[in-house]
Amino acid sequence: MPATPDAFLKHAQVGGVLIGILARRGRIGWRRGHRFSLMERDEILLNLATLCFFLTIHSVAPYLSQYAVELGASEGMVALLGPFFAFSAMAFRPLSGFLADRGWTKWLLVAGASISTAAQGIYMLSTGVSMLYAGRFIQGAAIAIFIPASFQAAAIGERDRVIRSLAWRNTITGVSFALGPALGGYVAQHLGYRSLFMVSTSSGLMASILALAIDCSRFSQEPRSSRKGREEGFAERGFLSALASLLLYSSSYSCMVLFLPAYHKENGLETSLIAVFFTAMAISSLISRILFTQVIGILSVEGTALAGVFLASMGYLAVSMNPLSEGIVYYGILTGLGAGLAIPSLQVIAITGIPQGRRGMASAIYTAMFDLGNLTGPAIAAIIAGNYREMIEVASYMNLATIAPLAILGIAKIRGTRSH
Template structure:
């Protein structure tokens, strides 16, 4: 794809020329906020509905793929469309992405098998990646002054928080009363509203340049192959008869070709020059680690609550809600204090510290899911994410400069999704192996004479996620002369232990993140006016 040369200047269509009034800024931010709300609702609704999906469509071995297929395609589209937005303007891309995301959501709602659902989620991820890559970069377009930007970002964060507040409970309610398909179909009316607001009120801001734009599709394909093979490698680890060696070879080869391609491409997906800056590289690593914690909590705490502790989808959604609500609380609190600190980096220590403590606490109190300790741990997780996520975005925008702002913002979002993809794959693989390894000896202790098919029936824990399936299993086991409830209880205890171990691993990663923050140079948050007074470049 190429664009004819243009003059080197920033330009706006008539809808966005000059200084925008408060009303124009408000309507533009409402358009962006509605889009973010749609993506956030999808993430939180699907996380709570996922155990119900597995109970209906089975294939627990593909549990994490419902999440990672979305993240994998999003990772590719975020930087591609982040860069295209720098050249073409972000509004047309946002409109196209909303349509694609809404159509893909409808297809997910009608999926009949897990592979079909995974394919539709991958398509949905393309739309979601386009939205993330363009919406976050639209805010500095609208508000170049970082201090003003932080004030307006409260509206953005509030929309995110509102979606997070209703998402888990909505997902649980819909799954329990109307079936898991409604958790995807709910995106359709939200998409229609988002499309109207974005098309009507978002200004079309373009950055015209002399050079021709050649999208780095080859680099995007190599990233897809590299990340896909890495995920397959993670899932194959420890499995007998797997193709782990093949996946490792493909990952190494594709990464080598990617490095070569990005050095040669005129407009690389991952600009090598951007990665040479230490601050940018550290911020990308931190974003990846935050993605691990955020998505593992979103997708595996509902499994812990429903499959391990026996809560229904509605109650699980209520228990998850404090975390996602407190993401907004943490973000708003962060916005109020970050510009007043001489060392804003301190908030990253606090955020990652809270995330680490919360993961360890959630794992420790797993046996009492509705306890006060569990809820407090969820609150800490939300506040921790709220202290980390907006700062990583603002920090990278500060160090990247105006000309690379879009791609730098997109890479931060992509790094978070890569972390989510690899984190959910690792957590799922570890939990699955630990569950299957611990199930047989525990069931043998509970029912020594149980035939092998009883143990085999619980190898995939979808039986634990459906009240009807659990009741049927217990009834059949009791009829055969075994204690069905004791067998189910033993299987739930094994699943809880497996998920607890995964969460402890995430807690250790958050401790490592606190160490990595030490490598980040001081990044002050100052307004454009203050920078000019100090003689600093904008």
């Protein structure tokens, strides 16, 4: 399967067509009569800001390790890109969750997008790996501030409303995941890495502007929660299972994002194959995210999560068997289909059992598993394995282990149902 510039354009066009289809379905209410609805307007702005923010991330992430190799980084130095990112993200997430629960959501969104823009500027000016580390540290802070706030904003309301909002949020992030690698790969291959960072800087600026336009009263309502709900808190079984599964999945994914592109670079392969791989994964993930609400009606949320992580695990195992083959594109499709079902399912499992007034902090704790995965995954793989190929194999085993917490949750629910 040859990877050409036309392939990148086709993937971008597919993403645009999917956005158009979603808009024509009428689920995004642009107008009521001749006036904008405040709720719809702010939801649209939130989703657009989220789209631009994640485009900033996904257009750069698959190629940063390749840029580090070009700057002379070794395997160990590439592995450190994850921990620098994770340390700062873990430090700032609790503060973000605390402030989101107290009505600061809009300003957290603005601050996160602005700090992310600054990180792209550091990447662009980098002359050595040390500056990339600085950029990753700042990027981690940006993600820690923005993502819990956007997650909490989508988690306002009752269960059905939260599921709908999270489904839209996941669709939007899926669009960015589909377009980002295609856009980033095309720019990096034909215009260079510095041009890529210029594009990501522009996307970050746009996210900041859109977040500024949101009416903050939309997210500063006094949350309603019962004393009983507050006592149950974060020890809820579903919340803990979702945390464990997300930790294992993010550990695996961070290893794949770092080590697969670096392994290709080490073996002289062009950027285009990695771009097509991640884009194929992203487009298939977007498709399954769009179908998410229909699937959970058939399998239940827990069943959908289990099916998703199983498909993703099979895809990663197939990639690890022959990482340099052009066939990884097809395995990426399988992985994406699984991830598109697993990620929103885990979010619903984690957040809907938490009282409204604590969902900001819950979002921070839940999304911190991404940081912990970024911190521990590459480090563990680098310790166990001696080269990029073996690190990719370790990543596939981490993903397979993601099934365990969900299987335990499912067994516990079945036993609980029988006891009643």
